[in-house]
Amino acid sequence: MNIPSSPAVASQWLVVTDLDGTLLDHAYDFSAAAPLLRVLEEQGVPVVPCTSKTAEEVEQFQAAAGLSSPYIVENGGAIHFPHPEGWLLDMPHQPSPGGGVVVPLGWPSQRLRPLLDTLAAELDTRFFALEDLSLADLTAHTGLSPEGAALAARRHWSVPFVLAEGQAIEAVEALAAARGLKVLQGNRFAHLIAPGSDKGLALEALRRADPQRRTVLALGDSPNDQALLDGADQAIVIPGADGPHPRLRPAIAAGDYQLASAPHAVGWADAVTTWLALA
Numbered sequence: 418m419n420i421p422s423s424p425a426v427a428s429q430w431l432v433v434t435d436l437d438g439t440l441l442d443h444a445y446d447f448s449a450a451a452p453l454l455r456v457l458e459e460q461g462v463p464v465v466p467c468t469s470k471t472a473e474e475v476e477q478f479q480a481a482a483g484l485s486s487p488y489i490v491e492n493g494g495a496i497h498f499p500h501p502e503g504w505l506l507d508m509p510h511q512p513s514p515g516g517g518v519v520v521p522l523g524w525p526s527q528r529l530r531p532l533l534d535t536l537a538a539e540l541d542t543r544f545f546a547l548e549d550l551s552l553a554d555l556t557a558h559t560g561l562s563p564e565g566a567a568l569a570a571r572r573h574w575s576v577p578f579v580l581a582e583g584q585a586i587e588a589v590e591a592l593a594a595a596r597g598l599k600v601l602q603g604n605r606f607a608h609l610i611a612p613g614s615d616k617g618l619a620l621e622a623l624r625r626a627d628p629q630r631r632t633v634l635a636l637g638d639s640p641n642d643q644a645l646l647d648g649a650d651q652a653i654v655i656p657g658a659d660g661p662h663p664r665l666r667p668a669i670a671a672g673d674y675q676l677a678s679a680p681h682a683v684g685w686a687d688a689v690t691t692w693l694a695l696a
């Protein structure tokens with residue numbers, strides 16, 4: 418692809434990215450994209466994480482990556498603006514404990530948790546909510562350190578859970594939808610969230626807050642990224658070691674999503690460099 422190299426091209430873009438399985442590999446490593454993240458930060462191109470992670474987890478990532486951009490947490494449950502200057506915040510917002518402000522989009526976890534138990538009872542099954550797992554089970558299931566697992570358990574806008582063995586996610590998604598709720602499948606957990614919140618609706622709110630109305634490049638790897646990818650101007654799917662997620666393959670085949678050249682940070686950096694004409 419022959420695109421002229423120019424920071425002026427890059428400045429027209431807003432990069433919105435999933436973290437786990439997309440920018441981060443399964444060991445939470447993003448080192449192959451670290452130099453590019455520094456360039457984007459220097460050029461003022463926002464790289465907005467849009468993730469199932471909690472605010473505390475994303476704050477750690479932002480510090481490690483050297484990013485000052487807004488971030489979307491808990492599958493679209495809220496948008497944090499650590500540096501709100503330069504953004505149009507005409508939506509209800511409140512001070513964020515981590516600094517800046519937070520725009521709530523979903524329902525608080527305390528409201529969602531009893532609804533998860535109702536869904537399990539109706540399906541005559543058991544769900545294991547992340548908050549009910551012991552720290553040992555949680556570190557074993559996530560590969561996180563005990564400190565990282567503790568941050569991951571501090572949910573405000575979603576209830577992550579694990580299905581009982583043999584339970585099909587499709588039945589859970591369908592019942593949740595019939596009850597006016599939403600269940601999204603991530604890499605390690607399913608997530609119960611409010612019906613009016615997902616990554617795509619969070620992207621819409623982010624666009625409304627962008628006075629420059631920049632073009633959105635979105636990157637994801639899982640079905641829970643589909644609303645984000647569908648809402649973007651350019652959508653990139655990051656494959657795993659076995660190729661793209663099976664549920665994203667039809668949209669790739671249809672040309673709606675581009676497939677990155679490699680898994681995780683390597684494919685991420687390659688795709689962003691190409692589309693932002695930084696090569």
Ligand SMILES: [Mg+2]
Pocket residue numbers: 435436437438439604637638639
């Ligand atoms: Mg992911």
